[in-house]
Amino acid sequence: MEALGLNEIRERYLSFFESKGHLRLKSFSLVPHNDKSLLLINSGMAPMKSYFTGDEIPPRKRVTTCQKCIRTPDIDNVGKTARHGTFFEMMGNFSFGDYFKPEVIPWAWEFITKNLEIDPEKIYVTIYLDDEQAHDLWRSVGVKEDHIKRLGKEDNFWEHGTGPCGPCSEIFYDRGEKYGCGKPTCGPGCDCDRYVEFWNLVFTQFDRNEEGEYIPLDHPNIDTGMGLERMATIMQGVDNIFEVDTIRHILDYICNLCGEHYGDDPQKDVSIRVITDHIRSVTFMIGDGIMPSNEGRGYVLRRILRRAARHGRLLGIKGAFLYDVAKEVIAVSGDAYPELREKQDTIQKVIKIEEERFDATIDQGLNQLNAMVQELKEKDPDNHIFSGEDAFKLYDTFGFPYDLTKEIVGEQGYTIPKEKFDAAMNAQRERARAARAENDTAVWADDPFNPLGSDAVDTFFGYQRLKGDAKIIGLIVDDQLVQEAHQGDKVLVLLNQTPFYAQSGGQVGDCGRIESEDGESLITVDDCRYGSLKRHIHYGKVEKGDFKVGQTVYTNVDELKRYATARNHTSTHMLQKALKMVLGDHVEQAGSFVSPTRLRFDFNHFQPMTAEEIKKVEEIVNQAILKSMPVKTFETEIDKAKEMGAMALFGEKYGHIVRVVKIGDYSIELCGGTHLQNSSQAGMFKIISESGVAAGIRRIEATTGMNTYLWANKIEDVNEKASAVVKATPDQLIDRLYELEGQLKDKDREISSLKHQQANSEVKDLLTEVQNVGGVKVIAAQIEAQDVDEMRDLSDMMKDQMGSGIAVFGKTDNGKVNLIATGTKDVVAKGFHAGKLIKQIAKTVGGGGGGRPDMAQAGGKNPDALDEALTQAKSIIAEQLSAE
Numbered sequence: 001m002e003a004l005g006l007n008e009i010r011e012r013y014l015s016f017f018e019s020k021g022h023l024r025l026k027s028f029s030l031v032p033h034n035d036k037s038l039l040l041i042n043s044g045m046a047p048m049k050s051y052f053t054g055d056e057i058p059p060r061k062r063v064t065t066c067q068k069c070i071r072t073p074d075i076d077n078v079g080k081t082a083r084h085g086t087f088f089e090m091m092g093n094f095s096f097g098d099y100f101k102p103e104v105i106p107w108a109w110e111f112i113t114k115n116l117e118i119d120p121e122k123i124y125v126t127i128y129l130d131d132e133q134a135h136d137l138w139r140s141v142g143v144k145e146d147h148i149k150r151l152g153k154e155d156n157f158w159e160h161g162t163g164p165c166g167p168c169s170e171i172f173y174d175r176g177e178k179y180g181c182g183k184p185t186c187g188p189g190c191d192c193d194r195y196v197e198f199w200n201l202v203f204t205q206f207d208r209n210e211e212g213e214y215i216p217l218d219h220p221n222i223d224t225g226m227g228l229e230r231m232a233t234i235m236q237g238v239d240n241i242f243e244v245d246t247i248r249h250i251l252d253y254i255c256n257l258c259g260e261h262y263g264d265d266p267q268k269d270v271s272i273r274v275i276t277d278h279i280r281s282v283t284f285m286i287g288d289g290i291m292p293s294n295e296g297r298g299y300v301l302r303r304i305l306r307r308a309a310r311h312g313r314l315l316g317i318k319g320a321f322l323y324d325v326a327k328e329v330i331a332v333s334g335d336a337y338p339e340l341r342e343k344q345d346t347i348q349k350v351i352k353i354e355e356e357r358f359d360a361t362i363d364q365g366l367n368q369l370n371a372m373v374q375e376l377k378e379k380d381p382d383n384h385i386f387s388g389e390d391a392f393k394l395y396d397t398f399g400f401p402y403d404l405t406k407e408i409v410g411e412q413g414y415t416i417p418k419e420k421f422d423a424a425m426n427a428q429r430e431r432a433r434a435a436r437a438e439n440d441t442a443v444w445a446d447d448p449f450n451p452l453g454s455d456a457v458d459t460f461f462g463y464q465r466l467k468g469d470a471k472i473i474g475l476i477v478d479d480q481l482v483q484e485a486h487q488g489d490k491v492l493v494l495l496n497q498t499p500f501y502a503q504s505g506g507q508v509g510d511c512g513r514i515e516s517e518d519g520e521s522l523i524t525v526d527d528c529r530y531g532s533l534k535r536h537i538h539y540g541k542v543e544k545g546d547f548k549v550g551q552t553v554y555t556n557v558d559e560l561k562r563y564a565t566a567r568n569h570t571s572t573h574m575l576q577k578a579l580k581m582v583l584g585d586h587v588e589q590a591g592s593f594v595s596p597t598r599l600r601f602d603f604n605h606f607q608p609m610t611a612e613e614i615k616k617v618e619e620i621v622n623q624a625i626l627k628s629m630p631v632k633t634f635e636t637e638i639d640k641a642k643e644m645g646a647m648a649l650f651g652e653k654y655g656h657i658v659r660v661v662k663i664g665d666y667s668i669e670l671c672g673g674t675h676l677q678n679s680s681q682a683g684m685f686k687i688i689s690e691s692g693v694a695a696g697i698r699r700i701e702a703t704t705g706m707n708t709y710l711w712a713n714k715i716e717d718v719n720e721k722a723s724a725v726v727k728a729t730p731d732q733l734i735d736r737l738y739e740l741e742g743q744l745k746d747k748d749r750e751i752s753s754l755k756h757q758q759a760n761s762e763v764k765d766l767l768t769e770v771q772n773v774g775g776v777k778v779i780a781a782q783i784e785a786q787d788v789d790e791m792r793d794l795s796d797m798m799k800d801q802m803g804s805g806i807a808v809f810g811k812t813d814n815g816k817v818n819l820i821a822t823g824t825k826d827v828v829a830k831g832f833h834a835g836k837l838i839k840q841i842a843k844t845v846g847g848g849g850g851g852r853p854d855m856a857q858a859g860g861k862n863p864d865a866l867d868e869a870l871t872q873a874k875s876i877i878a879e880q881l882s883a884e
Contacts, residue, residue, distance in 0.1 A: 009228060009232055023063050058096045065094075082241070082273065105137040121174075125169055128153075164208075165208050171197070204221040281301075284333075386414040448479070454533055494535060512556050571685050572592055573661060629680075632661075641660050773874055783811055806832055836876075838857065
């Protein structure tokens, strides 16, 4: 048996099944597609469930894959054992109603014994109790009778409730007696380390109904899974996955970083294994577009990454380092998964930014956590429960995932009640939801028209037209339901039907007019919002005349503002697509605001956009506008919309029927807002600003149409005024500014030179005032300096001129005093201490200060006492020197 590398085993497996008529598919993304039952792909068949259920037609009836997978239920054991991991690769061959046992069992045997050249004597298999077909097939290929073991439903029958199910056959490798438990019953399925299960063949041949009956399928399926890392341990003759060639490469790199040798210290080995496993998961997750966050799969990523970062600290690694280790993951896996190489820069940037964010708070968090534990020990030594509320506080304040806190306190013998942590988390979410509701009046919890009952509802026809008749069914003035509203009243109006769009989905409500039939009465509408029954509530003022409940009126939406808003809303869709094209598929909408004057778009991204990226996004959006693509809106079932590729807001709840906005072949999204009919109607798109609003959230503000024209006029006006100030034409402005900048630098240099000359002159004058105090040159004088910096420069120049000595200077300015004292190294050695000196004489001028032995500063409030303080300084210097 050849000691094949992990990458070679993968290639041999896929090539072998290609030779058997299978279509080799790339690994699916770790992010499940149209499968809400999974947060992350955790098995080889998970991405192909729809092929097995018949909901989708497979590209071929025979398929083979090597699927990247993440599993985290056993994350607490990762590192503590040499077997557990969060990331693994699962090789598989699948038949969707094509071949069955007579083909797959001989193929499995051929691959194991011929292709991999594993000794047949080392192979054992298990089968379901009464699966005689599998038994006979294994015997026919050469497996001995005593190498076949029959097991029951719990071990060798695959089913989950009702639906497709069937027996399975597991294949084991015998590592030898030295790995066994010594029991007479030891064999495949034993808990010891002798028999390693590496391949499971699932024979999906029944359909289990509600009555518990197993109905044979007309077209049975095959689903197999071989753990690549586990197969590599067998082929390479190593004890665990961390010693497999590609994984050992990563482990050794980590050991070099921390200066440790794997195998010397069991505790440090735990940390080394944690980092080795977790960096694989982190690298592959980010490669598939997952970003660190506090929700969903982003939270899984964050907790894995931060757990690894913390174990780096335990190994003595300072600062960010995981981003560097990630390149080693890419080095050993990049050939099989080219997306890792393509996204290497992004992967490393995301990891580094997340590491640095955590690094900024981890020490504070650990100090707080340790203080909490210490307080627990002192208050109640017999209590081993760490508060779920405190665990949440660490999460909320320092970004410590629950699992990280659980692991740290667990090392000190404490457990955390998860339900208390979850309760605190849910309470925070409710507070946030309430705050959003308070700030976002799109839906009122307390609808002022509630007394009218649920029958008083309206119909929205504003997608089709902006004008139309309606009937008033409710009026509110001064928070009271009324039958009439009169000129001057601020009023809320409820109509039986309306063209006014109510504020929602980030889009502001419409403005416009409500008029009486004769045109004598008018309400100006400046906003429209939803009530709790999704009723359109119109905010307005009665400009003239009177209105009554039951009256027929004419509604008219402000067309200019509606279409200005539509320009911005359609442009947010084009913007989101452009951001994905430039920054990557990880970009997801995190919020938006659309009004007639501007658009604001928040999105997931890990760092500020560069000027080049902003320009590229602008270019893509404007090209989309100039292509004059039709903008179509239609309603369809949510599943059909997703099949079309429509983007939806993450976490948003949608009904069975959704509204879709499609911009040519460029963009398709679920959206209830108002839009253009053609992309060209957006005019020109211009990004005004790009900024950060929260960790991992960026914000773009932009304009379209006439607002971009007005913005351009404003910039042009600023350029013209600036040009006039510097006496240049607008096209010469930049050159003129560079010229002025050069002139200013020349003047600064000239001023600096003059100051230096002046200082030299002043120093020469001061040299005449130098006295001998205790055998040391001392100058204590009042000087004319602009500021403290100039005082420091003068004192340094004075020391240079004296060669050895002490300078004490003071200056007054606007009723304040500044003092500085300096001494050369040799006089400090003789006992001079500038800090102690300055502290004493500062009291004389009504101030305070201090500093080092060689330099100190002080300030005061009594300029009249400066001469006294300088005289005092000489006496103190004499005392210091004589004391020495």
